[in-house]
Amino acid sequence: MSNSKIVTLDDLELLKEKGLNLIYPTKTKISVGMATCGISTGAREVFQAISEEVQNQKLDCVLSQTGCLGFCQREPLVDVIEPGKPKVVYAEMSYDKVPELITNIKNQKIKNEWMLCQIGEKYSPRLDGIPFYKDVDFYKKQKKIALRNCGFINPDCIEEYIAKRGYFALHKVLTEMKPKEVVDMIAESGLRGRGGAGFLTGKKWQITRSSKGKIKYIICNADEGDPGAYMDRSLLEGDPHSVLEGMLIGAYAIGASTGYIYVRAEYPQAIVKFLQAVKQAEEHGLLGKDIFNSGFNFEVRVNKGAGAFVCGEETALIASIEGGWSGPRPRPPFPAKSGLWGKPTNINNVETWANVPVIIDKGADWYSKIGTEKSKGTKVFSVVGKVNNTGLVEVPMGITLREIVYDIGGGILDNRKFKAVQTGGPSGGCIPESLIDLPVDFEKLTEVGSMMGSGGMIVMDENTCMVDVAKYFLAFLEDESCGKCVPCREGIEKMREILNNICKGEGEEADIELLEEIALTVKEMSLCGLGQTASNPVLTTIKYFRNEYEEHIINKRCPAGVCLDLISYSIDAEKCNGCGACVRPCPTQAITGEKKKLHSLDQEKCIKCGACYETCKFDSIIIK
Amino acid sequence: MEVEELKVKKRIKKYNNEKKALISILQDIQEEYNYLPPEALKIVSKSLDIPLIDIFGVATFYRTFSLKPRGKHLITVCLGTACHVRGGPKILEEFKRKLNIKAGETTKDMRFTLETVACLGCCAIGPVVVVDGNYHSQTSIGTVDSILKKYRKK
The missing domain is CATH 1.20.1440.230 (NADH-ubiquinone oxidoreductase 51kDa subunit, iron-sulphur binding domain)
Known part of the structure; x- marks a missing residue:
């Protein structure tokens, strides 16, 4: 594939044109969000149904896919793009809606009730009353830097990444900048590691760069183990080239010619997408020897984890790449001095790497204006748990917890009472309601006894113990x-x-x-x-x-009604109308009663499985 | 299951008999046999010149490796924080009750193996259950039965 090698800026510009034509073709395009969250909710079936129905109804269109737009709860998302019009985003699509969807597209009709938003303010709206993307509550306060392309481009397609100025930063770095200038720029931007501890990225690069030794390594830590956090998965699945470009820039700055990425085994699709990105970059000469005729060589190896949380710790991760299981070791020496096979090694997290190309492209000044005094830029959080809008959000540092939980997250499920938000994974803590106006950055979260961690934010309500x-x-x-x-x-x-x-x-x-x-x-x-x-x-x-x-x-009581030994189930005599719905799901036949008469629950037989509570539509099961 | 020495050696050769590839080799063997048969580990030990005890060290340290044969269908219940607060443990209890096994065990008919995972990264749509790589989102106690039914026939 030597003819597709990118060597000059003109080559990049050419592929950018090609990519733009793929993103905005001259005919109708239908695109399905196919990240793991989309697939879990049925995106594959939707995609299959669309490809069949398009043939049935003889619709002349382009069929494509994207990563995750962040609003995972409303998946599967389907985009419909007509030339010269704003993109229409449909939410919660299922295969049975597809025939109507295709008919509507043929008749230039839009189904109001299915719509999440429209994207593309430069055009006149396709439908009045449907918000533009930037006006949707979930997206309004977000600022996407790391997630800039997720859900907007086809992650399988290097041209679409290039269309969004991908690899232009790498070109600039390799043809115009000295390695030290790159390190300085990242340092000036104030970027801090997104993996948890928040060490200054520029400083880390500088230490590895100045460490003695000819051979140096860089590693991308994609062993995202914190339960409740999944930004790295989404980035690798939705925009793998952004991570790869960040690694290339870092390798040049530090003086490494080999990089590793360690992806956890629980993310099979992330591994597939990243491997594909590596292959495409190799084919286009963006990995390998003499990249952009600069004399810079770089290769990437992909390691699949095997399910050990501790391997997210950098020395344990290095031991795992070396093939063993020794676990963490005392530091110093830090990996920057002595890491993989004893060589100076720079480890950064997926989200950190994804920020790098944008900082190079837009400047350290631009980046450092976003965020708070000591925590610059944006951070991706997974807002999950007992909140109405769950998904991945990227917000400027300094935003308050209240804004995240209520403005973006849409408040607590079923109007229940907010109790706490858990940040920082197993290393973090639970922040109570009295601190909900806390501005979120590295320092503030640590001050209250929690930490940033990799960005999980699990919202808990009065029913969480x-x-x-x-x-x-x-x-x-x-x-x-x-x-x-x-x-x-x-x-x-x-x-x-x-x-x-x-x-x-x-x-x-x-x-x-x-x-x-x-x-x-x-x-x-x-x-x-x-x-x-x-x-x-x-x-x-x-x-x-x-x-x-x-x-x-x-008092031997669990106020939230969770701890099984301290609670019991009973039936509220005032609310039970004897519908009988709870009788069948009960696995131990603990509930009995005639139709339309008050049911009774045998405490001896009840195993507190919750099946009745889940079934009852009249809130008549009491947990105390 | 019979372990063919040549087959295992071929897997090892793919990685140029390099010691550092041990985890990848074990992953490949597990993919082939659905678990890590002791005979295969002995072959790995000899070929890579790594003491068997160290190989067992690796095989037992990492959660995804299994030293016991596993069932035809692998059910993985996510117990990440988001799934936990949304009822993941109750889903696990229901699977345990329906299959009459504990987490980490296989049914006697070798049809189902039940495992848990610390997080699958689908936190927005929990509780999540994965069967043979197929994701089931927003599961409830009531959906456990229908999930099992689907795979009982297969």
Whole structure:
């Protein structure tokens, strides 16, 4: 494929034209969001139905796909683009809606009720009363830098990435800038690592760059293990070239000619998309020898993880790439001095790499104007849990939690009461309602006992038990602790045992103090980040929700109705109308009763599975 | 299941017999046999000149490897934080009850293996259950039965 090699700026411009024609063709285009979240909700069936129906109805059109536009809850999303008109985005599509969709397109009709928004303000609206993308509550306060292309381009197509100025930053770097200038620019931008700790990216690059040694490596950490966070998956699936371009720029700046990406095994589609991007970049001469005739060589290897949370820790990740399982090791030496196979190694997270090309393209000044004094730019969060609008959002640093939960997230599910938002994964903490006006940045989240982490934001309501949440995280960490150092291995287990007892109603008053004592020991004595932060969920829930602990311990009650040993199910005599819907789903035949008469629930037989609660449409199942 | 030495060696050769490729080799073997048969691990140990104990170290450290044969259908229930607060544990309980096995076990007829995962990254549409690579979103106690029915026939 030597004829498709990109060597000059003209070559790039040519492919940009080609890409623009693919994104905005001269005839109707239908595009389906096919990231994992889309596929989980049926995007594959929708895509299949569209390709069949287009043939049936003989519609002359282009069929394509994109990544995730962020609003995962409303997936599958289908875009319809007509030349010279704004793009129409349909939400919650299913295969049975497809025949009508195609008929409508043929008749130039738009189905109002299916629409999420229209995109392209430069055109006159296709339909009055339907908001433009930037006016939709979910998107209004967002500013997309890392996610700039996700949901807008076909991730399988390098030309579409180039159409969005992809690889222009790489060209600029390789033909106009010295490596040190690149490092300085990233440093000036104030970009900090998006993987958790928030170390200054430019500084990290500088350290690796100035470390002694001819051979240096860069690594992209895509072992996104924090449960509840999935921005790296979405980026790799929706815009893999942005990550690859970031890595190329970083490698040039640091002086590396080999890069690795370590993707967790739980993300099969991300691996496929990234491998494909690597292949395309190789075919176009953007990976390999003498890229852009600059003398710079770079190759990328893809490593698939095997399901170990601790491998997100940089020294454990390096050990895993080397083929073993040694787990974390003490630092120093930091990988920047001695990393992969003992060579200086720079590790950055997926989202960090994806920001790099934009900073080069638009300038450090532009980037550093976004965000707060010490936390520059934007951050991607996964807003999930008990909130109305769930999905991936990218917002400027400094936005308040309230804006994220209520303005973007649309408030709490079923109008229930907000209780907490959990940030930072198992290393983070639970932030209570009293702090909901907290501006979100690295410093503020740490001040309140949580942390930024990789950006998970799990919203919890009055039906979430905070003791159970603390127990959940400890059970997770107990499982994932590599067992190398004693405080982490033993401390987490002991804390989890105490929490187990509290949830069973066997807690004692001294347990809270004991938990705090163990938590502080684990925090101070553990070897790596996993143990050092493992206490955060316990400490923050005790700090902000002590009353819930006390309810469990003293009154043997779980106020949220979660801890099975402390609750019972019963039927509300005033609300039950005897519809009988709950009788069949009950696996133990605990519910009996004649039609249209009050039903009864046998406590002896009830296993508290929740099947009746889920079925009852009249809120007549009481959990107490 | 019979392990053919040549087949395993071919897999190892794909990675130029390099020690650093151990995890990838084990992943390939698991893909072939659905688990890591002890005979295959012995062949890996000899070919790569890595003590068997170290290979078991790797195989037991990483969650995705299984040393026991697994069923025809692999059910993975996500227990990530978002799935947890939306009822993931109840979904797991329902699968356990319906299949009469614990998490990590396989039914006697070798039809289903039940596993849990810490997060699948589909947090916006939880609780999520994956069967043989097919994702089921926003599951409830009530949908467990229909998911099982679909795969009981296959």
